[in-house]
Amino acid sequence: MTFSSLFLLLLTPLYVGLIYMVNKFNTKNPIEFSDLFIGYRQNFVNILIYSLISGVISSIAMAFCFLPFFFVYPFLLIGYPILLFENSSAMEALNKSFAIAKENYGVFLLTGFLGMLISAAGIILCGFGIILTAPFIMIVMYSTYCAFLGKPRQIMYTK
Template sequence: MSEFNEFDQQGSVPNKDTGSIISHAFEMYKGVFGYAVVAMIVYLVGGFLIQTITGFNSAAIMEEVQSSGDYANFRYWETPGFSMYMTFSSLFLLLLTPLYVGLIYMVNKYNTKSPIEFSDLFIGYRQNFVNILIYSLIAGIVSSITMTFCLLPFFFVYPFLLIGYPILLFENASAMDALNKSFTIAKENYGVFLLTGFLGMLISAAGVILCFFGIILTAPFIMIVMYSTYCAFVGKPRQIMFTK
């Protein structure tokens, strides 16, 4: 790939522009695609079990909203089981975050041409686990607050969180250090981070077009975008040698 700079003849690093970063992410995604699908299946199965336990049926709710045609005033929070579903779902999503961080670890192994093992997917539960959870909680709160304002502010705030997970993983940073470093780098390169984050999320959500189940194939792409952005602005991380 001629548009990437080679570091130590092992692995590629994109240029500091959105086109190069997204192209790099696509190339990297090919190498971990199967594992990304596994991570999404775990998420969907967990979500299904939570709905079964809480009695909340999201599909039925969507049908009811569509039939009523009143999208703006539908009081979904009054739906039986909604509060319990949101509580368990939020907790499950928080605990699942290290699994997606594992994808970042795997894509770095793919980039550096190191052998990938299935157990690599779970490195986030073995390394810096607490800080990953704290960062995820902070990012979730910030995202939730911005989404309450007609969603638009979220797209302008998200770039500041874009490379937090790679920093947590490769630099073993604390949650606050990762947040500060991600914010600082994004602030200095905001235009690129804004467009890259937006395109990354757009591509990740594109699977909805494929009868919704396509989201399994595309949703994890944003994690790879995080890795490629980190490589572009911080540098290709050295491969973590984790002792089992």
């Protein structure tokens, strides 16, 4: 594992923080900068384990000429919201995400593909747009979670 891979692994709790901020926006709660770091305070180890497992799965899929990644990604789409809102273990999140995606694979495939396409638009069209468009996939994850599992429970976290 290279240094950059380890660094990216340690940044994955920020993905969960972005999903949490989207949830707070959706429920009309005030958003604070510290909300971005909820993944470091809640379920941190399971987020890292899930990220490592999904990273290995994605890397293997990408090694097969990149195309299989698009067919594997839908199974991993709602793992981070499950980790956040259900406070589950990494394997529970992976299994639940896989089971739900298996039943609704076409919807998950199209949703994941469109989310990645919009997120990639910031990179392709204008390099500085990555800051604004890359987090869009987190919104897709949250929306897909809400569509298939309902509105998430309210997370009460005291500082």
